[in-house]
Amino acid sequence: MPAPVQKRSQRTRARLLAAAEALVERSGFDALRVEEIVLSAGVAKGTFFAHFADKDALMDELIGARLDAHIDALQDLPPPGDVGDLVDRLMPMLTFMSCERYVFDVILRRSGAAAIEEIGPIARTFYRQGEIVIPWIASGPFRKDVPPDVLAEGIQAFAMQVIALRFCALHAAQGIAEPLKRYLSAWLLAPQAR
Amino acid sequence: MPAPVQKRSQRTRARLLAAAEALVERSGFDALRVEEIVLSAGVAKGTFFAHFADKDALMDELIGARLDAHIDALQDLPPPGDVGDLVDRLMPMLTFMSCERYVFDVILRRSGAAAIEEIGPIARTFYRQGEIVIPWIASGPFRKDVPPDVLAEGIQAFAMQVIALRFCALHAAQGIAEPLKRYLSAWLLAPQAR
DNA sequence: ATTTCATATTGACCGCGGTCATCTTTTGGG
DNA sequence: CCCAAAAGATGACCGCGGTCAATATGAAAT
Known part of the structure; x- marks a missing residue:
């Protein structure tokens, strides 16, 4: 974790990630076992924990990557026309979540x-989402x-x-969309506009 | 768990709860270990899981009891005069949380x-909180x-x-209070009143 | 090439939540 | 009072995440 220097280490880490990804593909996140990952990647168990602080750190990586892809899809869109639009745009990500x-x-x-220095991938996507949604709101x-x-933080809270x-x-x-639209109509619109 | 019938069973369950409570008192919730509870209660490990579905179910009981005490303190109060009042009333519970x-x-x-039939103590306190807060809001x-x-649900989301x-x-x-007051001022007040 | 040292890897081991076949106690019916 | 069935308690055992002293492997220095 602390800055991998040798290329052997980078390969091992990549193999672990690839193995994990494949296992998730086959049977989902919940069924993922560290033992299966290292078996599939052909390394010892201890090696896994030399590359990831704990299982959560790996999940952070895997889930963060997918969230990032959803955020990418939101980039460069014009502001949504109304609350329904906004929710519809967020839905793919929320469905995955x-x-x-x-x-x-x-x-x-x-x-x-x-910790301040070490923001994980998932935390970063929340920040990125803010960067995109704030101009929309504005x-x-x-x-x-x-x-x-503040409105953007509220959107996350309600989601x-x-x-x-x-x-x-x-x-x-x-479902998710209907209740969220109700909340966000109350949150994002001034009373006279509702 | 499914309707304890014999009084021996009730005593055992009470002993487990008392032992857990004492251990929490001494070293907090996070340090609680099932092994220590059963050791202190003088029963076998399996017995614990005959009384609680899992460790979380016990925590639900312990934490739910404390939340309930905080909710009790809110009963029969007049509606808060403003958002600051409201937050101040909720603070003891939020501090514990x-x-x-x-x-x-x-x-x-x-x-x-x-599940619909089996609502745990913690879930029940959230419901109780709603019952108290909704009339305040109204x-x-x-x-x-x-x-x-809806406003009451939003309060929980922001909290x-x-x-x-x-x-x-x-x-x-x-802290908790200041940011919460900011959110709830935006959530609970009509624009012209702010 | 050889030595040296930081970096990677290994796998036996541990902690702890949770299970289950088996044994013990209680209860109700005769 | 006795006995069978239900309820409760037991503890050896398992799954799985996580640790760490020992070992192997790279790369830089001589």
Whole structure:
């Protein structure tokens, strides 16, 4: 982890990531086992933990990569025309975030930086999402009495809330988009505009 | 767990809870080990899991009890005069929720019901909190263009957001109350009133 | 080439949550 | 009072994440 210097080390790390990716492809994130990864990559167990602080750090990498791809797709779009637009754009990412309970748990644990210097991939995607959404909010048809960065943080808070509720049997029936649109209409629009 | 019938069973369960409580008192929630609990309670390990589905279920019980005490303190109060009042009332509970990272993790996992029939203590406290806060919102000086139950859910979302941010090194410095007041001022007040 | 030292790798081992076949105790019916 | 069935308790065992002293391998210095 602390700056891999030898190229052998880089290859090993790449093999571990590739093996993990393949296993996830086959049976999902929740079923991923460190033992299977090292077996498939042909290295010893200890080697894994020489490259990743713990299993969560690997998940951070894998999940962060997918989130990043979703964020990339949002880049360079014009501001959304209304709340429905906004939610529709976020939906692919939110759907992935809620594809497995375990995935959402990892995201919750990792969405904040563990330390100032070492911000993980997932935490970085939250930051990137802000960078994209804030200008949208600022130039779109949304309330102006609250700073756009605060509104953007609120969007993340409500998104997490909706996903969390989705994992309860009580709320599993309704999807993510509808409740989120309800929340964000209240959050992003000035009363007279609603 | 499925309706304890014999009184011997009830005593064992009570001993387990008492032992766990004592251990938490001494060294906190995070350091709690099932082995220590059963050792201290004088029962076998398997017995523990005959009374609690898993360790989380016990934590649900312990943490839920403390949350309940905080909710009790809110009962029968008049509506808060403003957002600051509201946050001040919630602070004791939020402070407990953020006393340990592990405690917050358990609350996150358990705040939704696992199944319709079996709502855990923590999920129940979230419901209770709603029952108390909704009338406050409805009769207090807050915006009326959004139903009070939606506003109450938003309060919970923002509270979780603020606590989650507190566990990041980047945001640890600022407390919980100030950021929460900022969010809730934007959430609960109509623009012209701010 | 040989030595040397930082860097990588190894795998036996540990901690701890959770399981289950087996044994013990309680209870209700005769 | 006795006995069978249900309820409860037991502890050896397992899965899996994570550790660490020992070992191997690269690369720079002589």
